[in-house]
Amino acid sequence: MKTLYKGMDVVSALQFSRSDVELLIQVAEDLRRAVERGERLDIARGRVMFTAFFEPSTRTRLSFQFAMVKLGGSVVDLGPEEVSSMAKGETPEDTLRTVDSYGPDLVVVRHREPGFAKKAAEICKAPVINAGDGYNEHPTQALLDVYTIWRVFGRVDGVKVGMMGDLRYGRTISSLSYTLSNFRDVEIYFISPKELSPREEVLKVLDQRRVKYELYEKPDDVMEKLDVLYVTRLQKERMKPEDYERLKGSYIITYDYLKKFSRIPIILHPLPRVWELTTDVDVLPQAMYFEQAKNGLYTRMALIKLILGL
Amino acid sequence: MKTLYKGMDVVSALQFSRSDVELLIQVAEDLRRAVERGERLDIARGRVMFTAFFEPSTRTRLSFQFAMVKLGGSVVDLGPEEVSSMAKGETPEDTLRTVDSYGPDLVVVRHREPGFAKKAAEICKAPVINAGDGYNEHPTQALLDVYTIWRVFGRVDGVKVGMMGDLRYGRTISSLSYTLSNFRDVEIYFISPKELSPREEVLKVLDQRRVKYELYEKPDDVMEKLDVLYVTRLQKERMKPEDYERLKGSYIITYDYLKKFSRIPIILHPLPRVWELTTDVDVLPQAMYFEQAKNGLYTRMALIKLILGL
Amino acid sequence: MKTLYKGMDVVSALQFSRSDVELLIQVAEDLRRAVERGERLDIARGRVMFTAFFEPSTRTRLSFQFAMVKLGGSVVDLGPEEVSSMAKGETPEDTLRTVDSYGPDLVVVRHREPGFAKKAAEICKAPVINAGDGYNEHPTQALLDVYTIWRVFGRVDGVKVGMMGDLRYGRTISSLSYTLSNFRDVEIYFISPKELSPREEVLKVLDQRRVKYELYEKPDDVMEKLDVLYVTRLQKERMKPEDYERLKGSYIITYDYLKKFSRIPIILHPLPRVWELTTDVDVLPQAMYFEQAKNGLYTRMALIKLILGL
Numbered sequence A, B, C: 001m002k003t004l005y006k007g008m009d010v011v012s013a014l015q016f017s018r019s020d021v022e023l024l025i026q027v028a029e030d031l032r033r034a035v036e037r038g039e040r041l042d043i044a045r046g047r048v049m050f051t052a053f054f055e056p057s058t059r060t061r062l063s064f065q066f067a068m069v070k071l072g073g074s075v076v077d078l079g080p081e082e083v084s085s086m087a088k089g090e091t092p093e094d095t096l097r098t099v100d101s102y103g104p105d106l107v108v109v110r111h112r113e114p115g116f117a118k119k120a121a122e123i124c125k126a127p128v129i130n131a132g133d134g135y136n137e138h139p140t141q142a143l144l145d146v147y148t149i150w151r152v153f154g155r156v157d158g159v160k161v162g163m164m165g166d167l168r169y170g171r172t173i174s175s176l177s178y179t180l181s182n183f184r185d186v187e188i189y190f191i192s193p194k195e196l197s198p199r200e201e202v203l204k205v206l207d208q209r210r211v212k213y214e215l216y217e218k219p220d221d222v223m224e225k226l227d228v229l230y231v232t233r234l235q236k237e238r239m240k241p242e243d244y245e246r247l248k249g250s251y252i253i254t255y256d257y258l259k260k261f262s263r264i265p266i267i268l269h270p271l272p273r274v275w276e277l278t279t280d281v282d283v284l285p286q287a288m289y290f291e292q293a294k295n296g297l298y299t300r301m302a303l304i305k306l307i308l309g310l
Helices: A018-036 A059-070 A092-100 A116-123 A139-153 A171-180 A200-208 A241-251 A255-259 A279-283 A289-308 B018-036 B059-070 B092-100 B116-123 B139-153 B171-180 B200-208 B241-251 B255-259 B279-283 B289-308 C018-036 C059-070 C092-100 C116-123 C139-153 C171-180 C200-208 C241-251 C255-259 C279-283 C289-308
Strands: A048-053 A074-077 A106-111 A128-133 A160-164 A187-191 A212-216 A228-231 A266-268 B048-053 B074-077 B106-111 B128-133 B160-164 B187-191 B212-216 B228-231 B266-268 C048-053 C074-077 C106-111 C128-133 C160-164 C187-191 C212-216 C228-231 C266-268
Touching: A018 A139, A018 A289, A048 A059, A048 A092, A048 B059, A059 A074, A059 A106, A059 A128, A059 A289, A059 C048, A059 C074, A059 C092, A074 B059, A092 A106, A092 A116, A092 B059, A092 B289, A106 A116, A106 A289, A116 A128, A128 A139, A139 A171, A139 A266, A139 A289, A160 A171, A171 A200, A255 A279, A266 A289, A289 C092, B018 B139, B018 B289, B048 B059, B048 B092, B048 C059, B059 B074, B059 B106, B059 B128, B059 B289, B074 C059, B092 B106, B092 B116, B092 C059, B092 C289, B106 B116, B106 B289, B116 B128, B128 B139, B139 B171, B139 B266, B139 B289, B160 B171, B171 B187, B171 B200, B255 B279, B266 B289, C018 C139, C018 C289, C048 C059, C048 C092, C059 C074, C059 C106, C059 C128, C059 C289, C092 C106, C092 C116, C106 C116, C106 C289, C116 C128, C128 C139, C139 C171, C139 C266, C139 C289, C160 C171, C171 C187, C171 C200, C255 C279, C266 C289
Parallel strands: A048 A074, A048 A106, A106 A128, A160 A187, A160 A228, A187 A212, A228 A266, B048 B074, B048 B106, B106 B128, B160 B187, B160 B228, B187 B212, B228 B266, C048 C074, C048 C106, C106 C128, C160 C187, C160 C228, C187 C212, C228 C266
Antiparallel strands: none
C-alpha cells in the first residue's frame, strides 16, 4: 500500500509503508547520483520551504535547507526563538497560522512538545514535516537511518539492530523502530538502563507487527550478534545520580571497547554526540555516522521532491 | 497626486495619498490573483532585499521575506542583534551605512528608536522601508490594514473604525490613522484609558484633514456603531498598577463579550496578540486578523514591486 | 608564481603571491564595473555557500552573503551558536564535518580559536575561506585593505602604512602585513603601546621578506610620513588599567587631532569602530573606511569567482 503522496503531512514514521520507504530510497539514490555527477537541479525553482525550529537544531535544519536549495528552491527560516514574536508572548500556533498564510509550499517544524507536529499539520494548509516533536518522533531521521542500513547491507530485511542509550525519551528510537517494523525478520535489541527502556506505545507497535525484540541492560551481552549499533546519548538529567555513575561506563562506546569484540557492527548515531561515542572510533570502517548524516541530505531531498510532486 | 515612485523611501504613512493607496490595493490584488493561480513569479530575479530588524519581529520580517522570495528575489538578513557587531559596540548607523555599500536593492528596517527609519533613509542609497520605528510609525502595517478593510467592505470611504488599547505608544495607530485620513467620511473611535490616548501629533493631523474622531474609555459605548474594531495590546508596563487592574477587564475581547452586542464589527489586530484578544474569538466570521496578516504578504509584494520599478 | 586556483582553501594571507593579489584586484575591478552597470550576474547559479560564524560578525558575514547572492548563488547560514547543536555540546569540528557532507561548494568560517580555519580546511572537502581565526589571521580583510590602497594610489609598491592600536591580538594586522610584504618598497609603521606590539611571528616574516618597518608608541611622531593610517581598536581588557588611562588619549583619532597635521593620510579601519575613531572624522576626504568596507564586497565576489572556477 502506497501512502506517500503529493501534499501529504509527515508527522509519524507509522505513516510509512514498506513500499513508501523503498520508493524514498530509490528517489534518494537517483538524486544522489545526479548530485554526484555535478548536476545543478532546478526542479524546485520558485518553491519556498519554511523552516520553524522552536528548539535548537543544526543537522536537521541545515540538511533540510541544503536539500531545498540543492533542488533549486528557496528557504525562509523562522530564526531563533528570541528574535521572533515569541519574545512578545505569541503562541507557536499563532505564529504557524500566520506564516502558513504567506503561502509556503512546505513547512518543516520542530518543537519540544510531543504531538506538536500533528497540531501544526492541522493548523497549516501547507504540508508539514515533523522534524522532531519532543520525545515523541523524528520520522525523517528514521528514513535516513534505514536508508543508511540499506546502503551498507543492500537490504533491510533480516538486519539485527541494537539501539542503545536513552530509549525512553529519544525520539529517534520510536521512529526508527516503527520504520524498521515494515521489514521482514528484523531483530531489535534495546540496550538501556531499566528506567530508560522504550515507551510502552513503541513496544506495543512492535508486538502488533510481530517484530522480534529483546531488552538488555548492557551492550556487551549482545554486541557480537548485531549488524548495527545505534548509539544515542544517555541523559544524565533523567537518572538518579548513583545509577548514572554506576551505568555510565557501560554506555560509552570507545575504540578500545569495540576492539574487545570479535565482530564489530556498523556504528550509527543520530548526532550530535557528546561523550557517549568517542572520537577515536571515527577511524574504524564501521563508523558510519557521518555517512549517515550525509544520507540525510538525499533522504530529505527525496521527501521534498515527493511531497511537492516535482 | 501620486507620490509612490520607483526608488522612494517609505518612512511615514503621511507620504501616501489616496491614489497611492488605491494603486497599492490594485497591484496587491493583481499579485494575489497570480499567486492563487499558482504562477511562480520571477520579476525580482537578481534583486536583493536587506532586512535589518534591530528589534524582534516574526510577522513583519517573515512577510517581507516571503514577499521578496515570491517575487523571485533574494534576501540577506542582518540576523539577531546578538550575533552581529552590535555585540562589539557598533552603532546601527555604521552597520546600515556599511551594508548599504554592498548594494542591496531595498532595505527594510525596524528599530526601537522613533525616527530611526528617517535616519536610515538618509544614510542609505538604497530605498528604505520603515518596518516600525519605536512608538512612531509602521506604515506597511497601515497599508495592509486598509487593504483588509477594502477587501471586506469594497470601499474605505465612510468606514467607522474603533481603535482600542495602547493608542499612545502603538505605532500602528498613528500610521493607520494617517492612512485612513485620505478617505472620505471615515470616522475613528479611539478607545483607551485616558493616559494611553493618541499622541497630540496624531490628533493634529486628523484635525487638519478634518477627519471625524471621538475619544472613549470603554468599547461598550461605541461597539454597535463600528464597522471595524482594531484591537491592540494594553501595555501593563506603561500604567499605574491600580489603573491597570481596574481597566484591564474593559480591554479584553472575548467571544462572550462580543456576543452581548446586537452587531459585531470585524475584528482586526496587528498581532502578535497576548491576552487582549482570546482565541475563542477565532471562530467568529468577524475574526479577520489572520486574513489581515495574510494580506500583509500581498501588500508588501505590491510595495516592493512598485519601489523596485518591476 | 600563481597560487590562487580553483578549489583552494584560503587560510592565511601568506598563501598569496603578488600576482595572486594583482589577479584578485583585476577581477574585483571587472565585477565592480559589471555591478555598477546594473548587470545582474548569474554565474554562481546553483552553487551554495555555507557561512559558519562561531563568533559574532556583521560586516564579514554579510559581505560574503551579498557577494554570493550577487553572483547568483545561494547561501545557507549556520545561524547563531545558541540555536545550533553547540547548545547540546557538539564540537565545531563535528558540525563542520557534517555540514560539509551536505555538499556546499564553499565554506566560510570564523572561530575564536587561532588555527581553527586550518583545522576546518582539513575537515572539509569543500574549499574553506578563513573569515577570522582568533587573533591569528583574517586574510580576506587584508585583500580588501590592499585593494583599497590600490584604488586610492593606483599602486601598492612604495606605500607607507601606519598600523595603530592593538597590533598583538588584531588579526587584521598580521594578514595585512603579510599581504603588503609582496610589494616593493612598502614601509610599515607599527604604532602601539609596547605590550601590544606585533607578535614575533609577524615581524619575523617581515624580516625574512626584507620589509622595512619601525615600531612607535604614539602616532604623532610618524603621522606626516604616512600614506595610510590603519586604525584598530585598543583593547582595554588586555592592558593594565593605569597604562590604559595613560595611553588612551594617544589612540583616539578625532577630527581635531588630525587637523593638527600638515598632511593627513587616508584613514582605514577594519570596522566595527567603537571609540578609537570618532564620527566627526567621517566628513574628511581621507576617511576611506566605508569605501574600504564596500571594497570588501568586490574582493569577496572576486575570491568566490576564482575559487569556484566560474
